[in-house]
Ligand code: IPE
Ligand code: IPE
């Protein structure tokens with residue numbers, strides 16, 4: 247029998263709160279333009295939405311929230327906007343990190359941080375350290391992040407770490423070197439602002455995420471809008487390559503799920519217990 251080597255390990259779930267939500271926060275500029283304000287006003291308002299989104303996740307029991315704050319392509323924007331975005335990021339870290347710490351939030355920043363100012367790099371490191379023991383919610387900010395950059399840096403680090411290795415590499419060999427090796431793959435991907443594209447976000451990790459696009463601009467993405475995204479997610483049937491008939495319906499709890507690579511994500515009927 248052929249060995250199945252996919253590294254996607256999630257157990258199919260429906261009607262549950264997603265464990266990991268990843269968001270492309272788009273539409274700040276258009277929000278500002280609608281109000282005849284400078285684009286930066288939209289970014290500033292967007293930080294308020296980030297605050298509310300974190301609160302929502304804490305209340306809903308979402309364990310991982312990943313936010314795309316600055317892509318590897320966003321350097322192409324006017325210099326002034328890039329510089330203001332960096333200042334905003336720095337100020338938000340300075341003002342919010344103690345609050346994150348108090349609320350049980352662990353902060354992680356992923357992306358190529360080397361082009362950032364020394365001060366910003368140090369602040370990021372200190373903020374991560376300050377919140378490192380928290381485990382209620384892991385908040386990941388993707389800054390100067392690109393999905394292609396992530397895959398490539400992982401490949402390079404993997405190969406360098408195993409100079410003796412001959413033969414082929416597997417998905418599981420690569421996984422520990424990806425920037426978000428500490429998190430499960432996203433269950434739900436949200437993009438605000440009306441565009442329906444991935445814009446080089448988590449290319450590897452989104453393989454089996456449920457996608458949700460909304461026209462709502464990021465500064466207007468409130469708890470009602472977030473709840474609508476969760477509700478859409480809850481109506482999806484996640485099949486991970488299987489047929490609908492293979493999935494057992496109803497409220498389920500999974501015991502002894504088989505996580506071996508060849509059976510990744512496969513829930514055998516014997517491992518399912520129906521909660522009456
Ligand atoms: C997203 O909002 C924020 C960043 C990319 C930093 P935009 O700035 O892309 O807003 P629009 O798409 O121009 O409205
Ligand atoms: C994606 O938004 C990046 C972030 C939200 C940080 P963009 O607004 O930069 O994406 P494109 O250029 O429209 O694809």
Ligand code: MG
Nearest residue numbers: 272273274439
């Ligand atoms: Mg945009």
